[in-house]
Amino acid sequence: MADQSEKPGISGMNTWDFCTNAAIRRASRRVGQLYDDAIAPSGLRTTQYTLLAQIRLLGEPTLRQLANALVMDLSALGHTLKPLERDGYVTLVPDEKDRRARRARLTPKGLARLAEATALWHKAQSRFDAEFGAKKSAALRRALDLISSDEFAEKFTAASQ
């Protein structure tokens, strides 16, 4: 017996559900797992995939630029890049003008991996849009982008005085 019908989940109001931060983190874990499963065959995780895609989008960004685009702490980015360097997907090249700065460059191997993973990513994104609704999905991304913006953070912080 045993009333193991208790499959909590989000439904039955068993979830601390008033905190936007908590809601985003929960969703982040869930969606991370779904997308990770989808692109696993490429040998990349979604975090790494996102990182490579962002580097390609920016060209050959400095670590600072990359960290800003990803809303990530600079030193966290440095640590996250380590496995990708080790595996030969990314190399860090010194900037011509500013000898402090280093730029992230995709290797041919990295580009190949990225292309491979992109096909898998696309399927995952399509499935997400199909389940959640393509319009709602786009609107959700816009809302999240607003929240992620520097302007939002500035206003939020200013209000705390």
Added chain:
Amino acid sequence: MADQSEKPGISGMNTWDFCTNAAIRRASRRVGQLYDDAIAPSGLRTTQYTLLAQIRLLGEPTLRQLANALVMDLSALGHTLKPLERDGYVTLVPDEKDRRARRARLTPKGLARLAEATALWHKAQSRFDAEFGAKKSAALRRALDLISSDEFAEKFTAASQ
């Protein structure tokens, strides 16, 4: 000089902006930092605060129930609980019926911390709602909860066959 007007952020389409997973993670980092700053005086991080609040909501849940409610891997939960046990906010007590299971119980110290942090959290949440819009904020949480649900994951996974 130097065209350091390049303050990437989310605005200028410098961001890889087509992936819902990536958007959620970016927002998670940003909002995590904003809320963490807000509740830092309590000595807790938002992840820990959420964990304590979730335990209180469920009463004295098994680790499995807690992991389900948080959409978190069971072993990840175990690791995350370690600092909270060490600091005396949570104790793990054996279940009466099922000798495999352990239940998370808040200590008086843990409850006190939680109360302290809740006041700070509330301010952060109010600020968020004020900036983003209370209605939009509630709608966002509902959307994220849907995405986090087991039903959504099942449908997503089923579609991958």
Added chain:
DNA sequence: TTGATTTAGTGGTATATACCTCTAATATGG
């Protein structure tokens, strides 16, 4: 009852991510 299967948790390992401190290099104000 007993053997096979499922379930709860633990511990190991690896990545993700933050903060703090420190160094080197650039920018800035006299």
Added chain:
DNA sequence: CCATATTAGAGGTATATACCACTAAATCAA
């Protein structure tokens, strides 16, 4: 030009989180 302040990263440490392999306990099936 120099002294000061700012900025780019690196490295250390701690938490967050996932997956895997393993043990012990409970469930299920014959």
